[in-house]
Amino acid sequence: MNRLKTSPLALTLLAALAALVFSIVITSIVLSISGFNPPSTFQAMVDYGTQPDSLVNIINKGTMYFLAAIAVAIGFRMNLFNIGVDGQYRMAAMLAAALGGAFALPPGLHQIVILLAAMAVGAAWAGIVGVLKVTRGVSEVISSIMLNFIATGIIAYLIQTDRLGYQPEGSDSIGTHPIAESGWIPGIPFPGAREGAEVYGLIVLAVIVGIAFHVVINRTRFGFDLRATGLSASAAVASGVNARRMVVTTMLISGATAGLIGMPELLGTAHSYSLQFPTGLGFLGIGIALLGRNHPVGITFAALLWAFLDESSQILDFNDIPKEIVAITQAAVLLSVVVVYEIVHRLGMRWQQQAVAAELAAGATKKAEVAS
Amino acid sequence: MSTTTRATERAEQAAPAFELRGITKRFPGVVANRDIDLTVRAGTVHAIVGENGAGKSTLMKTLYGMHKPDEGTIRINGEQVTLNSPSDAIARGVGMVHQHFMLADNLTVLENVVLGAEKLYGIGGRARKKIVELARKFGMRLDPDRLVEDLGVGDRQRVEILKVLYRGAKIIILDEPTAVLVPQEVEELFGNLRELKREGLTVLFISHKLDEVLSISDTITVIRRGTTVQDGIDPAAVNARELAQLMVGSELPVPELRESTVTDRAVLEIRNLTVRDATGRPVVDDVTLTIHAGEILGIAGVEGNGQAELVEAIMGMRAPDSGTVALDGADITGWETRRRRERGVGFIPEDRHRHGLLLESSLWENRVLGHQTRKPNVKGPWIDRAGARRDTERIVRDYDVRTPGIDVSAAALSGGNQQKLIVGREMSGEPKFLIAAHPTRGVDVGAQAAIWDHLRDARAEGLAVLLISADLDELIGMSDTLRVILRGRIVGEADPATVTPEELGSAMTGAQGAADRDREEGR
Numbered sequence: 015m016n017r018l019k020t021s022p023l024a025l026t027l028l029a030a031l032a033a034l035v036f037s038i039v040i041t042s043i044v045l046s047i048s049g050f051n052p053p054s055t056f057q058a059m060v061d062y063g064t065q066p067d068s069l070v071n072i073i074n075k076g077t078m079y080f081l082a083a084i085a086v087a088i089g090f091r092m093n094l095f096n097i098g099v100d101g102q103y104r105m106a107a108m109l110a111a112a113l114g115g116a117f118a119l120p121p122g123l124h125q126i127v128i129l130l131a132a133m134a135v136g137a138a139w140a141g142i143v144g145v146l147k148v149t150r151g152v153s154e155v156i157s158s159i160m161l162n163f164i165a166t167g168i169i170a171y172l173i174q175t176d177r178l179g180y181q182p183e184g185s186d187s188i189g190t191h192p193i194a195e196s197g198w199i200p201g202i203p204f205p206g207a208r209e210g211a212e213v214y215g216l217i218v219l220a221v222i223v224g225i226a227f228h229v230v231i232n233r234t235r236f237g238f239d240l241r242a243t244g245l246s247a248s249a250a251v252a253s254g255v256n257a258r259r260m261v262v263t264t265m266l267i268s269g270a271t272a273g274l275i276g277m278p279e280l281l282g283t284a285h286s287y288s289l290q291f292p293t294g295l296g297f298l299g300i301g302i303a304l305l306g307r308n309h310p311v312g313i314t315f316a317a318l319l320w321a322f323l324d325e326s327s328q329i330l331d332f333n334d335i336p337k338e339i340v341a342i343t344q345a346a347v348l349l350s351v352v353v354v355y356e357i358v359h360r361l362g363m364r365w366q367q368q369a370v371a372a373e374l375a376a377g378a379t380k381k382a383e384v385a386s
Numbered sequence: 387m388s389t390t391t392r393a394t395e396r397a398e399q400a401a402p403a404f405e406l407r408g409i410t411k412r413f414p415g416v417v418a419n420r421d422i423d424l425t426v427r428a429g430t431v432h433a434i435v436g437e438n439g440a441g442k443s444t445l446m447k448t449l450y451g452m453h454k455p456d457e458g459t460i461r462i463n464g465e466q467v468t469l470n471s472p473s474d475a476i477a478r479g480v481g482m483v484h485q486h487f488m489l490a491d492n493l494t495v496l497e498n499v500v501l502g503a504e505k506l507y508g509i510g511g512r513a514r515k516k517i518v519e520l521a522r523k524f525g526m527r528l529d530p531d532r533l534v535e536d537l538g539v540g541d542r543q544r545v546e547i548l549k550v551l552y553r554g555a556k557i558i559i560l561d562e563p564t565a566v567l568v569p570q571e572v573e574e575l576f577g578n579l580r581e582l583k584r585e586g587l588t589v590l591f592i593s594h595k596l597d598e599v600l601s602i603s604d605t606i607t608v609i610r611r612g613t614t615v616q617d618g619i620d621p622a623a624v625n626a627r628e629l630a631q632l633m634v635g636s637e638l639p640v641p642e643l644r645e646s647t648v649t650d651r652a653v654l655e656i657r658n659l660t661v662r663d664a665t666g667r668p669v670v671d672d673v674t675l676t677i678h679a680g681e682i683l684g685i686a687g688v689e690g691n692g693q694a695e696l697v698e699a700i701m702g703m704r705a706p707d708s709g710t711v712a713l714d715g716a717d718i719t720g721w722e723t724r725r726r727r728e729r730g731v732g733f734i735p736e737d738r739h740r741h742g743l744l745l746e747s748s749l750w751e752n753r754v755l756g757h758q759t760r761k762p763n764v765k766g767p768w769i770d771r772a773g774a775r776r777d778t779e780r781i782v783r784d785y786d787v788r789t790p791g792i793d794v795s796a797a798a799l800s801g802g803n804q805q806k807l808i809v810g811r812e813m814s815g816e817p818k819f820l821i822a823a824h825p826t827r828g829v830d831v832g833a834q835a836a837i838w839d840h841l842r843d844a845r846a847e848g849l850a851v852l853l854i855s856a857d858l859d860e861l862i863g864m865s866d867t868l869r870v871i872l873r874g875r876i877v878g879e880a881d882p883a884t885v886t887p888e889e890l891g892s893a894m895t896g897a898q899g900a901a902d903r904d905r906e907e908g909r
Contacts, residue, residue: 054689233769233771235769238751241747242755245744248740249741250755251703252723253728253756253758254722254724254725254726254758255723255724304473308792363795366797367797370794371798375792
């Protein structure tokens with residue numbers, strides 16, 4: 015019965031691989047034109063990217079990319095384009111950091127309060143988008159992009175020393191009050207890595223989120239409604255799905271997940287939301303969700319690939335190669351993968367239709383032969 | 387009349403516009419067209435009829451160069467040709483009007499016509515002159531500066547025809563052109579087609595509406611199961627029933643009910659239901675209906691007279707502006723769709739692809755659709771895969787859904803089998819009331835008979851059914867009670883035992899309603 019599947023797993027993997035090869039070819043061409051030697055460049059990237067220290071960074075970045083992509087994928091599965099994940103996670107990280115830094119709680123409780131606060135802020139910020147969509151018909155793409163800018167403005171306003179901001183003595187960096195040690199989450203040591211380079215403890219949370227995403231989407235009534243809405247909004251409504259409630263609920267869940275994106279770094283190493291806090295993860299998440307086909311396993315690989323490219327590009331500057339070359343690789347992967355997936359999907363559908371027709375025709379002939 | 391004769395004479399002298407010999411088109415595993423022979427005389431209206439899935443669209447794509455046949459020859463105006471793409475076909479004077487219009491709503495008629503053919507007459511005065519001239523020549527009233535979004539369906543179709551003429555087509559293929567039109571618009575279209583013929587153009591008309599085919603065409607070709615059954619039929623020599631038999635290849639099933647099973651227990655009661663559109667115009671206007679257990683109530687009406695809105699209001703997909711809907715005595719007017727379904731409302735939608743199926747999902751997931759809160763599909767908040775799969779197997783078996791398995795996607799099934807799956811699904815969970823909107827539209831004859839059987843059986847068990855259909859024979863044969871809807875109002879009723887399709891047809895267009903009103907006013 016496997017050949018009747020619309021997009022066989024092997025074909026999907028092949029497609030992803032083809033996209034990767036294509037992007038390497040494109041990158042090689044660009045490198046050659048610019049006068050660099052592609053094989054040695056890639057060699058340098060691989061050598062550097064597989065150092066234990068680099069691997070720790072890749073896993074850590076990958077963890078946050080993964081959470082960002084899952085937050086985006088939740089919306090994508092019902093054709094809801096939450097472009098506002100970026101604003102949602104920054105608002106969540108900033109306010110949760112401020113809350114966590116404001117007072118100390120017993121260990122355990124402290125982290126839970128911060129995590130819940132982050133999820134609540136992310137959900138609230140995304141909820142605005144959902145409510146605007148169902149009450150005023152505002153496209154979620156437009157409103158969520160605008161809310162990203164508003165988030166930037168609000169964060170800049172709040173993070174001043176006379177408000178939530180705090181400037182350590184003798185430092186010109188400004189951030190929220192540091193979270194007391196009772197609110198930290200210790201890292202996991204990595205074999206061979208230098209002292210202090212540890213994998214974020216919250217990688218466990220990312221794994222849980224990934225599993226929960228898969229189970230909820232595929233095994234629950236809610237997930238069925240969500241997927242049905244994504245596949246055919248009109249059929250879902252006719253089947254009894256309340257489209258408005260679905261939009262709001264999905265935005266809330268997507269936003270709550272977005273709220274977790276900054277947590278591994280906040281609770282693991284940064285301990286405060288400062289101007290050095292990573293930005294733009296929400297936008298990376300969109301590409302990674304596409305590359306991973308909105309599937310947790312696919313997203314895991316996509317997130318790690320992205321993190322690898324980002325991390326290993328660090329070495330390029332030492333070799334006088336602009337590390338922006340990696341952006342070309344990433345763009346080529348993304349562009350080709352979108353095209354290739356669509357082709358695979360259509361071919362899969364057509365093959366299946368033909369297989370079904372052939373099987374039925376064979377059955378009919380057999381019946382006719384028996385009859386005669 | 388004399389023009390027709392002249393056209394015919396002229397046509398007989400010239401080489402055929404289209405001549406197909408032994409056209410065979412295979413897709414892996416299926417033969418879509420086999421040994422098709424077709425001769426279309428120039429300057430005539432030629433109809434190709436056949437059931438859904440008989441291979442009409444495959445043939446049409448061959449004619450328009452959208453794919454190449456595996457065997458056989460195509461001659462256009464006597465010359466053997468190979469069509470590699472639609473542009474080859476256009477270059478040889480063949481144009482096609484698709485069933486689904488391909489127009490840009492936010493452009494004007496002129497812009498739509500010129501779009502993609504800017505090289506012919508430019509985009510300015512010359513193009514405008516040509517369009518006005520063509521429209522006048524073929525008797526089409528079209529203002530080149532109107533936005534297409536402001537046009538009705540009939541006018542949009544004329545824009546499509548104009549597009550084809552503008553590109554210099556002498557042979558025009560129309561794919562199911564009347565499917566989207568109301569009867570008056572059909573008449574106008576036929577007027578346009580006659581004009582085209584008078585000017586010596588050839589029209590190839592694909593349809594399965596036999597009455598229309600008989601009224602407009604000069605010659606008919608019937609195809610069945612991918613091959614020509616008979617080419618060159620003279621419409622004067624056959625009637626609709628004979629044509630239908632040729633199309634189907636066997637005796638047609640007859641829609642009929644045996645003894646009455648109507649009880650006096652009201653299941654669905656609609657009181658003074660009014661639904662307004664965005665502009666405030668009532669699309670369902672003060673409708674009152676009662677459907678009893680064991681009763682099939684048929685609604686007759688030209689499409690677009692409020693049937694869809696009435697169904698949506700009953701299903702809870704659209705809020706009524708006033709009036710009430712009650713199911714089994716409980717007022718369900720404010721209920722959500724899901725709650726109504728849980729209470730025993732089944733729904734066979736008019737457009738199964740839009741409202742009935744998740745085409746890319748498996749059959750068993752489609753079994754869950756619409757029943758995603760009920761056994762055997764769920765256990766608490768979880769989807770019960772095993773239960774849903776088992777029950778899907780049952781539906782496939784009992785409703786004779788032809789499929790190799792329940793893991794294939796719904797899109798892989800033929801229309802008739804998709805519909806049988808929907809009927810099976812909606813009949814499960816012991817519905818009290820069923821909306822059957824065009825339940826046999828676009829399905830083959832075998833599936834049609836099976837669906838009628840299932841409706842009859844369910845009726846005998848006390849199901850109340852609201853039947854909406856454009857097929858008047860089905861409506862008269864399958865209904866216990868008939869109501870006529872016109873512009874959202876119930877304007878009359880008919881006794882299915884005595885009414886003829888002609889009488890019903892005239893009541894639907896308001897002819898009889900007007901007479902009734904006159905009588906009332908006279909009194």
